[in-house]
Amino acid sequence: MFGRLNHVGVATPSIARAGEHYAALFGTEAVGTPFDLPEQGVKVCFVDAGNTQVELIEPLDDASPVAGFLQRNPAGGQHHLCFEVADLDAAIADLASRGVRALGPPRIGAHGTRIVFLHPRDMGGVLIELMEAPDGGH
Numbered sequence: 341m342f343g344r345l346n347h348v349g350v351a352t353p354s355i356a357r358a359g360e361h362y363a364a365l366f367g368t369e370a371v372g373t374p375f376d377l378p379e380q381g382v383k384v385c386f387v388d389a390g391n392t393q394v395e396l397i398e399p400l401d402d403a404s405p406v407a408g409f410l411q412r413n414p415a416g417g418q419h420h421l422c423f424e425v426a427d428l429d430a431a432i433a434d435l436a437s438r439g440v441r442a443l444g445p446p447r448i449g450a451h452g453t454r455i456v457f458l459h460p461r462d463m464g465g466v467l468i469e470l471m472e473a474p475d476g477g478h
């Protein structure tokens with residue numbers, strides 16, 4: 341059901357500083373232009389990492405879903421994994437039948453496609469994001 345790893349979400353208190361760090365690792369041209377996603381409460385910056393991306397996320401305010409994570413991890417850290425799926429609604433229904441909770445209804449994510457998050461407690465302690473992709477990630 342899950343397809344390719346679309347991105348690894350990395351929370352950071354400063355996308356400006358994290359961007360410099362990743363530019364030194366992947367090259368300046370790999371670091372995209374940061375943009376705000378106010379409806380998701382985050383500033384986002386994608387770093388091209390070959391066969392996937394690193395998604396740097398910085399809270400826009402204290403109400404951001406990333407704010408709690410940074411209170412627990414002030415320097416930032418690995419936040420979530422995002423996998424592609426062909427049919428998000430079918431994936432949500434199948435996972436629900438296995439007792440895996442979705443965190444709210446699908447919404448539009450940073451790539452402009454429908455996404456949903458799954459509860460970490462139901463996924464072995466890992467926050468998983470599912471992103472609907474035309475080819476289902478295969």
Ligand SMILES: CC[C@H](C(=O)O)C(=O)SCCNC(=O)CCNC(=O)[C@H](O)C(C)(C)COP(=O)(O)OP(=O)(O)OC[C@H]1O[C@@H](n2cnc3c(N)ncnc32)[C@H](O)[C@@H]1OP(=O)(O)O
Pocket residue numbers: 349377380382395397405406408409418419420422443448449450451455457460461465466467469
């Ligand atoms: C959508 C735009 C963009 C994209 O790619 O398109 C993004 O990815 S934006 C990413 C930021 N947005 C989100 O993360 C939305 C979904 N997240 C949430 O709803 C919350 O972060 C939530 C519910 C996962 C955690 O909420 P909170 O930080 O308030 O902590 P809780 O005490 O409620 O946590 C409950 C439970 O989950 C564990 N936890 C929390 N965060 C993580 C994490 N990143 N990875 C793994 N586990 C996590 C926490 O330790 C608690 O576990 P417990 O068993 O109670 O110890």
Ligand SMILES: [Co+2]
Pocket residue numbers: 347349395420422469
């Ligand atoms: Co993400």
